[in-house]
Amino acid sequence: MKLTSKGRYAVMALVDLARFNNLNPVSLRDISLRQGISLDYLEQIFSKLRKKEIVQSVRGTQGGYVLSKKAKEIKLTNILDAVDEKVKTLQCKKESKKGCNGRSTKCLTHNLWDELENHINNFFEKKSLDDLVKDNTEKRV
Amino acid sequence: MKLTSKGRYAVMALVDLARFNNLNPVSLRDISLRQGISLDYLEQIFSKLRKKEIVQSVRGTQGGYVLSKKAKEIKLTNILDAVDEKVKTLQCKKESKKGCNGRSTKCLTHNLWDELENHINNFFEKKSLDDLVKDNTEKRV
DNA sequence: TATATACTTGACTAAATTAGTCAGGTTTAT
């Protein structure tokens, strides 16, 4: 089980953005340089973040991205959701009709994966972008 | 982020095994049929479980597998560890020397992934095979 | 208004991982 780069990058980029957000739009180029993430890849990621209204774009020179909401209101769930980085533990949900509907001996562990999903999502619900920025500034002070 | 089939199968198979463990060794063929998992794949999985001393094999006719310890003493961590289904959130740990050692602005989110790892592992530490078997028998009664 | 900066979009691809299959074994109860 792993968290993929796309999800990590999205969070890293947004923390970076949030720290400079007060003043001007932040360009992907800057984020790319600071965080060491490919610019082209960042563009893909921000396209998704924009569609989910987590960031807003400002075109043209001196353009870039700004947060659509306050950092406190952006939860990790929102970010990871936006880039399709969901927690998937159950296969049987997809093919809902077959097996795993309580009758058969299959999916002895159905409840377990549900619990796990909740457990993880709970973590993501609690953490806001603001929490992460604070964690970081505290550490450097 | 997803839990792969190997991990799910390992847990499913062991819950199945644990339920019949009292009497005789349980053959992979039976587990394969009951849980709908390919026999060949189960053999790979059980090879790993055996190496980590979670199960013991009994060869020959009427052979199969038995738990090495009591179900209460087998935690989910142990199972998932055995089949290499660890929680991997951080890439930067691998290439330890580069970046992410506190100096650079990289890895603003380092602590976050650590926290997440702990959060998930905590869940796996608490759950024992016995818990899962009980959950299941309770449900059917 | 020319131009550089920066966002926008879609197609493409190499590498890695996953989820197995396949083909051969060896062991042992009956």
Added chain:
DNA sequence: ATAAACCTGACTAATTTAGTCAAGTATATA
């Protein structure tokens, strides 16, 4: 003897990941 069951290693198709590449559009500013 023989069938049931474990044991091992090599192989592979499909999927996912982590990008790259190309060709734009929008706009601040000199």
